[in-house]
Amino acid sequence: MRAITYTQPGGPDVLQLTDRAVPEPGPGEVLVRLALAGVNPTDWKSRSSAQPGPGGQVPGQDGAGTVEAVGQGVDPAIRGERVWVWEAAWQRPWGTAAEYTVVPARQAVPMGPEPSFELGAALGIPFLTAHRCLTLGESVPDRMGPGSLTGRTVLVQGGAGAVGNAAIQLARWADATVIATVSSPRKAQLAAAAGASHVVDYRRQDVVAEVRKVATKGVDTVVEVSAARNAAVDAQVVGIHAAVAVYADDGGAEVTIPVRAQMGPNARWNFVLVYTQPERAKVIGVEDVNAALLDGALRVGEEAGLPLHVFPLAETAQAHRAVQEGAVGKVLIDVTA
Structure with missing residues (x-):
């Protein structure tokens, strides 16, 4: 699969487009085929200062896509579900700037058939x-x-x-x-x-x-x-x-x-x-944000006050630079482009 990785901290230029094996979901995990990834300030701040693990780091906390496979202990009925992903790269090597990511099942939230992947990828951290x-x-x-x-x-x-x-x-x-x-x-x-x-x-x-x-x-x-x-x-x-x-x-x-x-x-x-917020606050936050999403209360785009800036996966460095320079709106990465 195509994935953006970095093996040392630094500026946007440390981000490289690489070819990696599709990860296997472990117990309690799901494999998500991503459509779009979100870029947040913490992504470039981590890239700038945090030492990645020995295998390199795929950046990106947020994204949206479809559950492709599940690990042991996860209900197989979730396969094929459209989901939004949150906190993918926190203390884990598999972020969302890739064609696939692996996350704990609770971090892939079913979003139903109506919301766009653009909206799903913009949820997460913000x-x-x-x-x-x-x-x-x-x-x-x-x-x-x-x-x-x-x-x-x-x-x-x-x-x-x-x-x-x-x-x-x-x-x-x-x-x-x-x-x-x-x-x-x-x-x-x-x-x-x-x-x-x-x-x-x-x-x-x-x-x-x-x-x-x-x-x-x-x-x-x-x-x-x-x-x-x-x-x-x-x-x-x-x-x-x-x-x-x-x-x-x-x-x-x-x-x-x-x-x-x-x-x-x-x-x-x-x-x-x-x-690092309390676990209960995370659970409540995810439930409430998803309720607002399914209620049709959340939007993205110019008409929602959140202009979208979409970069192809190969231009993830430019996407990071845009966020770092204060782009007004939401920066997304089109993983499929």
Whole structure:
């Protein structure tokens, strides 16, 4: 099979198109014939710094395709199912930048006949991250579904990013009022297309003033892409028992939080990384994201505020470079091209 591999950390050029044997699923595993793979920031960060195993590493956590074979202990009825794959390469050599991947059966989630493989490949890390951010606060439930966030207000800092888009879509599915911040009119259009109730251009507007117009008592949840830059704003807009969920690291920047101002509302500041979050949170996240998918609440493409940038497998290095350089939208790899 064709697969992208790297045998040493480095820039995008360490990624090589190789010919490898199709892996065999072991006990509890499934073999998935992939159609598309998703590319996330953690893919290029791992490629840049993490030493791959002796056999090399196939990058890519997310993807979508069809179950081709199952290992011992897995119900054979799942063969032929269309699935979305999550966390494929976390502490495993078989990622999704290949024609086939092997993952534990629970990491290949049946998606039914209707959703596109493009949508399936875009779920994974962005939507599971968004789900975790939206369910951490004391004033919100830890499960999501229609109506679960009725009466709650969510602030999504960076509403045109992949996680920001996912947070908007999931929060709107749960009936929250969503305020999104953006940096340009173009990104404002994308956040609105995703379903944001209110959009604030932080380069042209006073974010605190605009948020307080909508949420006079403060917001319940902040989904935060840049805590080092936005901490002062977040501290001024949180409501009673609110949570600030930080999912990006600003290149290692440090964050200063006004402690006394956060004690009054008993605000909670959380840090989110899907790979190491509690097991129960992963299970719930996968179930809820898949429920939203099967409910028809999730979309991709320009009309959903998430433009797609699709590269053939042989150009995976360019796909990594696009994500590293901040491509707006979702970068996918067409494994079949």
